[in-house]
Amino acid sequence: MSTEIPKGKKLNRYGELExxxxxxxxxxxxxxxxxxxxxxxxxxxxxKKHLNTILNGRKxxxxxxxxxxxxxxxxxxxxxxxxxVGVEVCKIAIEEFFTEQNLYYTKEAVxxxxxxxxxxxxxxxxxxxxxxxxxxxxxxxxxFDGIWDSNSLIAINPPDRCRYxxxxxxxxxxxxxxxxxxxxxxxNLITGPPFSVPKDTIEGLYAQSCNIQWMESIExxxxxxxxxxxxxxxxxxxxxxxxTSAQS
Ligand SMILES: C[S@@+](CC[C@H](N)C(=O)[O-])C[C@H]1O[C@@H](n2cnc3c(N)ncnc32)[C@H](O)[C@@H]1O
Numbered sequence: 001m002s003t004e005i006p007k008g009k010k011l012n013r014y015g016e017l018e019x020x021x022x023x024x025x026x027x028x029x030x031x032x033x034x035x036x037x038x039x040x041x042x043x044x045x046x047x048k049k050h051l052n053t054i055l056n057g058r059k060x061x062x063x064x065x066x067x068x069x070x071x072x073x074x075x076x077x078x079x080x081x082x083x084x085v086g087v088e089v090c091k092i093a094i095e096e097f098f099t100e101q102n103l104y105y106t107k108e109a110v111x112x113x114x115x116x117x118x119x120x121x122x123x124x125x126x127x128x129x130x131x132x133x134x135x136x137x138x139x140x141x142x143x144f145d146g147i148w149d150s151n152s153l154i155a156i157n158p159p160d161r162c163r164y165x166x167x168x169x170x171x172x173x174x175x176x177x178x179x180x181x182x183x184x185x186x187x188n189l190i191t192g193p194p195f196s197v198p199k200d201t202i203e204g205l206y207a208q209s210c211n212i213q214w215m216e217s218i219e220x221x222x223x224x225x226x227x228x229x230x231x232x233x234x235x236x237x238x239x240x241x242x243x244t245s246a247q248s
Contacts, residue, residue: 010191021157022193024089024132031090037224038151038194039069043076046181046237047148050215053239054146054177061145064171066133066164067152070097077148078125085141086128094119094128112140134163143173147240150181154194161197165205169242178210178240183220183233190228199236206240213239 005011010020014035030036055061060081065074068086070093077084088094098105103121110116116131129136147168156164172178184198199214206212220235 020191021159022155028090028092031092036069036093038155039071041072043072044150044181046216046218046235047073047076047150047179050179050237050239053215054148054179056175056177058145062142063146063148064144065148065150066168067155068097068128069093069151070100071150072101073148073150074126074128075101075103078121078123082125082146084126085144086126087133087136088128088130089132091117091130094130097128110140112137134160134167136167138171143176144171145173145176147172147176147178147180149178151194153180154183154192154197156195158195161201161205169206169209172242174242176242179215180238180240182236182238184236185225185230185233189230202238210240210242213241215239 012035014033054063060083062083062085063077065071065077065084065086068074068088070088071086074084074086074097086094097103098119098121103126105119105121105126107117107119110118110129110131113129113131113135116129116135119128119130120126127141129140149168153161153164168178180202182197182202183194185196187196203212215237217234217236219232221230221233225233
């Protein structure tokens with residue numbers, strides 16, 4: 001007997017029915033069920049290689065990490081003297097970040113966003129906002145000198161990409177260096193996330209207000225992607241900067 005998949009649903013890689021476009025509630029469920037294959041217990045190797053692209057000779061800058069999960073990169077930035085602001089919709093991820101990194105934190109309400117909380121490290125150098133990224137704005141924590149977008153744009157539902165890019169560019173201070181880590185693969189073989197976001201899509205999204213500089217592409221196919229049925233998984237790093245006319 002064949003199982004019918006209801007409209008708007010898909011079978012995820014765990015054989016469960018989920019929405020084709022993930023809602024924030026779906027992401028919270030992923031964390032509750034520990035379906036977090038995207039998380040790596042290591043510093044992102046291409047971030048290590050391209051850190052100077054974000055810093056651009058600057059010291060002690062403020063870096064924004066959208067859809068941050070419990071990424072180890074956050075503490076790595078802090079350990080080098082930078083301030084980090086992250087946004088993550090799932091509280092479990094933020095609590096696990098502080099616990100696993102052995103960092104004390106305080107939490108407080110965010111008056112501008114009903115129901116949101118900000119978790120701050122004792123030294124004040126890490127602030128992780130527990131809210132929907134689309135409720136975040138430069139009114140909350142200002143604009144940023146750098147952005148590290150890893151597994152973030154590629155996790156955004158395709159219909160929300162323009163809104164996401166508009167938000168990211170609104171968070172860029174003058175001189176901001178936005179390092180974007182994206183993937184290109186055959187989208188016909190898997191349903192996202194991750195979603196394939198190739199170079200032409202990136203140009204379509206950012207080129208109006210930003211300069212886009214391709215930095216590096218590598219084949220990042222691993223056992224996980226092979227288990228999804230992929231035979232190529234190209235990881236690409238771009239530097240995105242505001243066009244002078246787009247700076248305000
Ligand atoms: C693919 S994971 C990447 C996490 C992290 N960047 C990393 O590389 O480990 C995407 C993360 O975004 C969070 N997320 C998804 N939609 C969100 C939204 N609208 N606002 C804030 N966080 C969101 C999810 O809970 C998840 O932790």
